[in-house]
Amino acid sequence: MFFRIAVRRSGVVLWDVAMWALALVALVLLRFDLSLSAERWAQTVQYFLLATLCQVLIGFAVHLYLGRSRLGSFGEVSLLGLVVLVSAVISGGVGFLVSPEFSRSVAVTTPALALLGMVGGRVLFRAFYSDDLRRAKGAATRALIYGAGDAGSQVAKLVDTAVEPPYTIAGYLDDDPTKKFLRIRGYRILGRGEDLEGVASQTEAETLILAVSEASPQFLADLDARAKALGLKLVVVPPVREMIDGRVELDKLRQFNVADLLGRRPIKTDLSEIAGYLSGKIVLVTGAGGSIGSELARQLKKLGPAKLLLLDRDESALHAVQLSIYGQGLLDTDDMVLCDIRDSEALMKIFRRHRPEVVFHAAALKHLPMLEQYPDEGWKTNVLGTLNVLDAAHQVGAERFVNISTDKAADATAVLGQTKRLAERLTAHYAELTGRPYLSVRFGNVLGSRGSVLYAFRAQIERGGPLTVTHPDVTRFFMTIPEACELVLQAGAIGQPGDALVLDMGEPVKIVDVAKRLLEESGRTDIEITYTGLRHGEKLHEVLFSQGEDHIETQHPLISCVPVPPITPRDVIAADSWDELVADYDPRRAL
Structure with missing residues (x-):
């Protein structure tokens, strides 16, 4: 291997020396018809020897002949031209100093002709080498x-x-x-x-x-x-x-694959540009063991917070996220916080102990049909739990609060959407109370999250089917977890107090197309797709904005802003006002 490389590099050196000789012979033939005096011949030979010596010495000094750049590449040819120029100046200068009658045409034309031959040889080598490779492949x-x-x-x-x-x-x-x-x-x-x-x-x-x-x-x-x-x-x-x-x-x-079907828009978010509100800060993430919370934690860790607090009520989920971020899951450090956001007293102790400066609130119950059966659970976690986190953040003077919401909060028809809408309004109230950027971020389904349609379909395929789809025309917005979290961090930087920032989810995708794509990937053409009908409170097509919501563009092309009317904790907690809060849908009636 070493011998072959040495031979190739020696060949390049010899080629360049030969090009100097050929250039001189061509010039003397064309310009002087080979009829030079003995003195002129001596000057020309001396010029050739000095020029080639300079070329070789300088070439090795700048690693031209030691593989600094690929042979024939733009970088190698550029360096070659510089080496020839310096060699020509030195040898021509010496020639004129030794003999004032030294031929100017030799000093000027020879280097140009030599460089042309050197480059031409490299181009031919690359052309034939590439053709040989293509024939071999x-x-x-x-x-x-x-x-x-x-x-x-x-x-x-x-x-x-x-x-x-x-x-x-x-x-x-x-x-x-x-x-x-x-x-x-x-x-x-x-x-x-x-x-x-x-x-x-x-x-x-x-x-x-x-x-x-x-x-x-x-x-x-x-x-x-x-x-x-x-x-x-x-x-x-x-x-x-x-x-x-x-x-x-x-x-x-x-x-x-199915990820391409659901959207391949590049998310151009330079997180280093927005790290200012996170770097050196004490940051807390609720629901840190979930799909969104854990990815948020991984991305936040890269932005240099002074301390990253990961809070969840599930110890196994905390173990998994600690393992993914730190490579160990001992759960023996105080940045892993086991706490239920429903427990206001325990939550307040945590906030007073650590005094987080930035809070990302991702903890929530999210399964629509489950919350339709048990609406009070959605109320306790998504509304009262959010209220507890907001109040604790306010009490310790948190500078910034980002509430993770959902597209189902727009024109809400189900318990999930109604409770998340109330969480948005409570966040807007605390923004009004503190004057600080307490805001919500609203987006649709995330690809690959636990409980997502992909998990369900793959499990059904493993069982041999059938794949169950609610309706042949049902559509949903999708986004990958990493890009959703990138935009959440971006929204946290640009959001104003009380905003609900809505992420651009691209075009909605038909769920039946997702099912068909997964079947094609699995090769299981024998599995059928069956339709079960829309469930109570479920929409045929989700929307990102409620009727009457005037969304405003922000400085980020994939993030819009909608105003959210604030609501006080007193109004939320008062049982008599529940009917007003949920308009014509009261989840307690489902009990």
Whole structure:
């Protein structure tokens, strides 16, 4: 291996020396027809020896010949040009000092011709080397790349330079007409997206690589259907949030899955820019053992709080989150807090002991049909529990309070939505009372959370079915847990006192499409989908804003703001006012 590298680098040095010699011979032949005096020949040979000596010495000094850059790359050619320029200045300067009659054409033209030959040799080497690699990789799967932008270009580079790539590139598809004649690393644009069928047949492609980072779920679903009809496997470049520094990695390309169907919008949130309200602060997270709370805790830990308090009533959940963040689950530190938010006295002791400065309130009961059966439990946790946390935060002077709400609080028809709406209004009251940024963040279903539709469907598939869907037309908003938590942290930074900030969930997705996608991924075509009908209080289509709520844009493109009318704790607790609070829906009547 070492011998082969040494031979290749020696060959590069010899090539560059030969280019100086060839450039001088060509110049003397064309300019002087080889008719130089003995003195001029001596000057020219001395110039050649000094120039090549400078080139070799400087080249090794700046690591040009030691593998500093890939041969023929822009960085290597740029450094080569600088080395030739310095060598030319030194050798030409010495030539003029030794002999004032030294030929100016030799000093000026020779370095330019030599550099041209050096670069040309490198370009030819790269071209033949790439062709050899492509011929050697002919056994890999033939693939079309849809998207000739940065991501598509990175895929081609990765395939060309990989030792054993899984694909050979047949060409590109791109919908931009200005790229019609573009070639990327020698690969042609063979047509637009509408030409997929013809191009796939012509190239005998087996895989379609989608290199479009902002494709909509509907576009993805349609493209997947077309690919299936052609017998193509659809592979996607991961969303920007899943890349490292925006770079595509060949082993990260993956088959189209349900996460892509539910939305692949890149969330452009630079958490380092908003860390100011968290860095060096005592931060407390309620419901820290849940899906949202635990991810919030993981992201908060990276932002440098002085202390991160994780509060939950479930000791097993606290054990799991401590293990995921710190790599140990001894539960012997005071930042792991076992407490039920329904217990106001215990909660107050915790707040007075630790005096948190920022509170993220994620603790809640969230299962809609369960709360329809046991509405008082939703009332005790989602309303009174939130009131307890708000009051404790107020008592110790917490600077900021972020209440995690839900889209079901908009035009609420069920106990879950009603109780979370009251939690929003209580938060608005304490914002009015303190003048501080006590606010709510409202979003829809999170992909992969415990109890989510994905968990239910996968469990049903493992049991052999059937998959139960409430209605063939029911839709829901979805977002991944990490991006939801990123936006929660962003909302906490930009929210004003009493705001209810609403996260942009993208386009709603039909639940039956999710079920079908999971069945396709599992390969269980024998499992049926059955419809059970909408449950009491359940909507066919969720909304993010109530009727009459005028939402306002914020400085973040994916976060809107709606006003929330405050309500006092006295009005909430007073039993006689419950009918007014819930309008025409009283969960106690379900008892």
